[in-house]
Structures are given as structure tokens and as C-alpha cells.
Amino acid sequence: MARHIGIVAASPEGAALFYRQISRQASRLLPPHEHPAISIHNEPLALYIDAIRGDDWHTVGRLLRKSAEFLSRCGAAFAISPDNAVQHGIHLAEVGSPIPWLAMPDLVGTRIQADKRTKVGLIGTRMVTTGSTYQTLLGIRGIHVTAPDSREADLLDEIIFGELIYGTIRPESQRAVLGVIQNLARRGCEGVILGCSEAPLLVTPENAGLPIYDAADILAEEAVRHAMKPG
DSSP, rough: OOOOEEEEEESHHHHHHHHHHHHHHHHHHGGGGEEEOEEEEOHHHHHHHHHHHTOHHHHHHHHHHHHHHHHHTTTOEEEEOOOOGGGGGGGHHHTSSSSSEEEHHHHHHHHHHTTOOEEEHHHHHHHHHHHSHHHHHHHHHTEEEEEHHHHHHHHHHHHHTGGGGGGGOHHHHHHHHHHHHHHHHTOOOSSSOOOSGGGGTOOTTTTTSSSSHHHHHHHHHHHHHHHHHHO
């Protein structure tokens, strides 16, 4: 029997999409009667946004750890979060956490490295694309991460915080995001990381124009595989 998976949610919309991704990966990898139990816990998204904008990563870590404590009491064997913006806080959440964590950036780096790609684009909020969530870990692996320019970063923030976290999908916003990816391709990127858990609402393998690395879906697959291992 697969072990219980605990999802630490930040963005409700992203967590809902991620739940579906885990279920689909479980259906692909496991017989129906062996699917893992899945529990989700969240603290209010606004608390995360305030802490991140204030560069208060200790508060982010405490929020994550609080959810891990709830999930542990539900029986979860390990914790994961599909939210890219909180990944910096996971190493802080691990201190005193009752259950271990799987972090997303390293899993994404492993997948890109396996495909022998050395330059990839990154879309997400400005705090993700201009931070070191992916840049440091992938750089150590010899993978150059290219961020959108400043104007594009502002546009992505507007779309993500104004629409996607509420599940809103506007055709003009989809065209704008795909345009950002096209510009990354023109700058020599061989693929693009979807560093936003809601990005699949707009970007798919069929319309991206570049190979995509959906960070949340990669995490979903690895979470199911991890759940299949003996405890």
C-alpha cells in the first residue's frame, strides 16, 4: 500500500490543480486499489504573500511547518508543496517538522539534466523568476536559467496575482504568457520551467512552443513514486 501524501497548500487554485496532477500520476503508475491517501492543509494565502514580500522567510517556514504538523496528525508520511514561491522556506520548515519534506527545485533540475538541456527559461512570479529558487540549484548542475525581462516580469505578476490564483483565464492573458515564452525561445532557451502552480491553466505542451517542465507535475510524479517506497 502506498504511503499517505501530505500537500501543504499556499495558493488554493494551485493546490487544487496539484491534487488532480497527483491523482493522474497515481492512475498512471499504480493499480486503482493501491492509490495513496492524500490530505491537504493550508494557511491563508495572504499570510504567505505578506511574509514573502517582507522577506520574512522564518514566518514562511513556520506556516509550512504548521501545515506539516496538521498533516502528520492526519497520517501523512511526508509533506510537499506545489507552490514555487514558498520553496525557499522548506529548509526552515524541516527544522522540527514531524514528517520529512520533498522539495521541488532539485527534482526539476534532475529532469532537465536528464534531458541534457543547458539553458532553460523560467516563468512565474517576479519573486520566483528573479530569486534563487531555481537559479542556484540548476546553476550548480550547469544549467543556465533565463528569466523574463523586467516588463515581462511585471506582466506575469499582474496575471498571476490578479487572475490565475482566482482561477480566472482570459484569452488575452494566455496570449501574453505564451508571448513571454516565445521571447525566451528567441533568447536561446531549449525549454521552459513552469514555476507557477497555476501556469497549466494557460500553458500546455501543445501551445508552449518549447518543451515544458511543469514543476508541480514533476513533483506530483515524484511524490507518487516516493509514496510507493517502503516507509
